[in-house]
Amino acid sequence: MSGTFVGMPAFPEAAHRAVRDPVLRANLRHATHTIRAKRATAVGELSDWVELREAGRRIKDHTLRHLDRYLLRLEESVTAAGGTVHWAADAAEANRIVTRLVKETGESEVVKVKSMATQEIGLNEALEAEGIRAYETDLAELIVQLGRDRPSHILVPAIHRNRGEIRDVFVREMGAWGRPAPAGLTDTPAELAEAARLHLREKFLRAKVGVSGANFMVAETGTLVVVESEGNGRMCLTLPETLISVVGIEKVVPTWRDLEVFLQTLPRSSTAERMNPYTSMWTGTTDGDGPRTFHLVLLDNGRTDTLADRVGRQALACIRCSACLNVCPVYERAGGHAYGSVYPGPIGAILSPQLRGTADEIDASLPFASSLCGACYEVCPVAIDIPEVLVHLRERVVEGGPAVRQGNRVVLKPARGHAAERAAMRAARWAFARPGTLRTGQRLAARTRRLHPRTLPGPGRAWSGTRDLPAVPAEPFRDWWQRTRGGKDGAE
Amino acid sequence: MRVALFLTCVNDTLYPDTGRAVVRLLSRLGVEVDFPSGQTCCGQAHYNTGYRHQAEPLARHFAEVFGGYEAIVTPSGSCGAMVRELYPRLGERASAEGRGDTLARTLSPVVPRTYELTEFLVDVLGVTDVGAYYPHKVTYHPTCHGLRGLGLGDRPRRLLAAVRGLELAELPGAEECCGFGGTFALKNAEVSAAMGADKVRNAESTGAEVLCAADNSCLMHIGGMMSRLRTELRPVHIAEILASTEEEPAA
Numbered sequence: 001m002s003g004t005f006v007g008m009p010a011f012p013e014a015a016h017r018a019v020r021d022p023v024l025r026a027n028l029r030h031a032t033h034t035i036r037a038k039r040a041t042a043v044g045e046l047s048d049w050v051e052l053r054e055a056g057r058r059i060k061d062h063t064l065r066h067l068d069r070y071l072l073r074l075e076e077s078v079t080a081a082g083g084t085v086h087w088a089a090d091a092a093e094a095n096r097i098v099t100r101l102v103k104e105t106g107e108s109e110v111v112k113v114k115s116m117a118t119q120e121i122g123l124n125e126a127l128e129a130e131g132i133r134a135y136e137t138d139l140a141e142l143i144v145q146l147g148r149d150r151p152s153h154i155l156v157p158a159i160h161r162n163r164g165e166i167r168d169v170f171v172r173e174m175g176a177w178g179r180p181a182p183a184g185l186t187d188t189p190a191e192l193a194e195a196a197r198l199h200l201r202e203k204f205l206r207a208k209v210g211v212s213g214a215n216f217m218v219a220e221t222g223t224l225v226v227v228e229s230e231g232n233g234r235m236c237l238t239l240p241e242t243l244i245s246v247v248g249i250e251k252v253v254p255t256w257r258d259l260e261v262f263l264q265t266l267p268r269s270s271t272a273e274r275m276n277p278y279t280s281m282w283t284g285t286t287d288g289d290g291p292r293t294f295h296l297v298l299l300d301n302g303r304t305d306t307l308a309d310r311v312g313r314q315a316l317a318c319i320r321c322s323a324c325l326n327v328c329p330v331y332e333r334a335g336g337h338a339y340g341s342v343y344p345g346p347i348g349a350i351l352s353p354q355l356r357g358t359a360d361e362i363d364a365s366l367p368f369a370s371s372l373c374g375a376c377y378e379v380c381p382v383a384i385d386i387p388e389v390l391v392h393l394r395e396r397v398v399e400g401g402p403a404v405r406q407g408n409r410v411v412l413k414p415a416r417g418h419a420a421e422r423a424a425m426r427a428a429r430w431a432f433a434r435p436g437t438l439r440t441g442q443r444l445a446a447r448t449r450r451l452h453p454r455t456l457p458g459p460g461r462a463w464s465g466t467r468d469l470p471a472v473p474a475e476p477f478r479d480w481w482q483r484t485r486g487g488k489d490g491a492e
Numbered sequence: 493m494r495v496a497l498f499l500t501c502v503n504d505t506l507y508p509d510t511g512r513a514v515v516r517l518l519s520r521l522g523v524e525v526d527f528p529s530g531q532t533c534c535g536q537a538h539y540n541t542g543y544r545h546q547a548e549p550l551a552r553h554f555a556e557v558f559g560g561y562e563a564i565v566t567p568s569g570s571c572g573a574m575v576r577e578l579y580p581r582l583g584e585r586a587s588a589e590g591r592g593d594t595l596a597r598t599l600s601p602v603v604p605r606t607y608e609l610t611e612f613l614v615d616v617l618g619v620t621d622v623g624a625y626y627p628h629k630v631t632y633h634p635t636c637h638g639l640r641g642l643g644l645g646d647r648p649r650r651l652l653a654a655v656r657g658l659e660l661a662e663l664p665g666a667e668e669c670c671g672f673g674g675t676f677a678l679k680n681a682e683v684s685a686a687m688g689a690d691k692v693r694n695a696e697s698t699g700a701e702v703l704c705a706a707d708n709s710c711l712m713h714i715g716g717m718m719s720r721l722r723t724e725l726r727p728v729h730i731a732e733i734l735a736s737t738e739e740e741p742a743a
């Protein structure tokens with residue numbers, strides 16, 4: 001994934017900053033709680049939500065099972081409609097393809113529709129290295145780009161910023177990228193939006209190349225779909241002469257009928273809108289209308305490997321609505337940057353360690369960045385059992401095991417740093433298999449109870465730095481039972 | 493009726509009062525309680541931390557100890573969810589890995605017979621008024637595994653609402669996780685504590701004296717936060733409230 005995140009510390013350490021930053025905490029809390037409540041209302045309006053969710057899950061499941069077939073069908077349809085399909089095995093290959101395609105147009109700047117896939121591969125940085133400037137046109141992406149920041153949310157990449165911070169970024173940076181911010185800009189949403197509109201208009205009218213992702217690709221007709229709220233995407237998709245779309249292979253759906261389900265569940269889950277304001281669909285090229293050249297770059301970048309995992313593959317069903325982020329209590333406190341990936345929150349915690357592997361410290365720590373409270377599973381519009389995948393990936397980290405990496409079956413070794421825990425778990429299992437041992441331990445704890453501190457040294461410090469330990473009782477329950485009811489229980 | 497009490501290893505060791513309360517409550521309702529002394533741990537901590545293979549023998553041990561009982565009652569939403577939701581998954585995974593169906597067969601009898609305490613009272617015994625008396629202002633925290641794992645719904649609240657003398661205060665953000673999450677509390681201590689602190693603050697805002705839940709693991713974490721934050725609030729397990737009477741009042 002994007003080079004931006006290389007060298008990230010592991011999750012608990014990365015979360016440290018956000019947990020202790022009251023402004024950031026307040027920004028996140030306010031934003032997630034507002035959208036959370038709105039989503040619940042928008043979803044509550046549909047009497048058939050349960051069925052829609054199940055239908056979405058099934059369509060995704062079916063498509064993933066036959067992904068090869070639908071991708072070939074898609075390639076055929078796109079080609080027949082006048083587009084060109086390119087296959088990219090990884091980020092580097094995708095970046096090479098896009099860079100070459102832009103260079104072939106003779107242009108040195110592109111306008112971009114908000115896209116997770118291009119962030120995943122670090123496209124902007126790759127283009128920059130080749131002397132091509134990429135302009136983000138989504139308002140929140142613009143804020144991130146101008147602020148030389150990193151996105152912290154799937155849908156609202158600048159969620160960690162408040163209005164005042166955004167105003168400062170606009171005033172300071174806009175001039176260097178194009179039209180400067182209007183004099184006397186305040187932090188009212190309308191003025192900020194107008195400043196962005198003026199700044200972006202120049203770019204739309206000048207750019208000859210547009211770069212996008214897609215929310216869906218329809219195999220039967222070769223149609224790509226982008227849903228958005230602002231209309232910037234539509235400008236980028238219709239004004240330039242050349243359009244290059246970089247899309248993860250899991251975004252294909254078999255037919256137009258399947259869209260019906262997602263066009264209901266996606267906007268309600270993500271922005272709490274009944275329907276998103278702009279839905280742009282394009283099929284290859286059309287004479288006299290829209291871009292004259294269309295390229296589709298199909299991105300693998302770890303997806304086929306993920307598909308090989310029976311439990312983990314459900315992460316590929318994600319439609320990037322971000323509902324799981326908005327409801328996640330860990331995301332709310334840790335912030336999106338702590339996840340060290342363009343995919344933060346619960347979905348990031350299961351997607352990144354699969355796409356990138358668990359060799360890095362940050363990736364190995366992500367499956368543990370959850371209290372397994374299950375709120376993410378409950379809101380997910382395609383019913384991805386995120387807690388199940390988290391636990392499955394924890395197993396991969398602590399015990400190793402079979403996986404597929406770059407198409408090859410491998411047996412992963414446990415990640416470093418878990419040996420002590422593994423030994424403790426084995427010891428506990430050993431004791432728990434022997435009720436007598438457990439009882440001895442309990443009695444010992446009870447007898448030495450006055451010596452137990454309420455705070456702990458060593459590994460227990462993490463607990464007792466912020467919480468007191470419970471006092472050990474004088475007598476464990478089983479001894480009380482034995483003393484008062486002994487003999488009544490035949491199971492001894 | 494005769495049931496087996498699965499107290500859980502945490503309650504047995506650290507919260508024997510909860511166990512005594514369950515025994516008193518069920519006996520008062522005419523249920524005969526057994527405590528199979530071979531019981532230890534359901535394996536939840538192992539499973540959830542990624543040690544699925546270590547959880548398997550513990551699950552098998554559980555099934556051996558409790559296999560003969562018609563009903564197994566546990567005062568823990570999370571251990572109840574482990575047996576009901578995750579034991580079947582342990583069995584499936586073992587079969588999928590080509591290790592046969594023996595684990596699934598061993599575990600299957602105990603799965604449908606395991607009830608969380610409030611579920612047992614409302615669904616099996618069909619009571620919501622258990623004759624309890626508890627003259628305190630109480631707020632109820634529905635723990636994640638009870639709420640979303642087992643789907644306890646409003647059963648605990650209905651039971652509390654029927655307790656004489658008890659004033660029930662709605663907890664703001666009730667459905668949000670308290671931040672315990674087993675080993676999460678150790679591995680991500682800071683985030684866990686931040687979640688716990690918010691839970692305590694929300695509980696304080698209700699003016700209640702007692703924060704009640706159906707799981708001592710969450711209460712251990714919340715109680716630890718309360719103690720550190722020096723609030724007047726006390727954590728109390730729901731069994732202790734339901735067992736409390738005028739003759740034998742709980743603290």
Ligand code: SF4
Pocket residue numbers: 269317318319320321322323324325347376379380381382383384
């Ligand atoms: S995992 Fe589910 S809830 Fe989260 S972003 Fe994806 S589709 Fe939305």
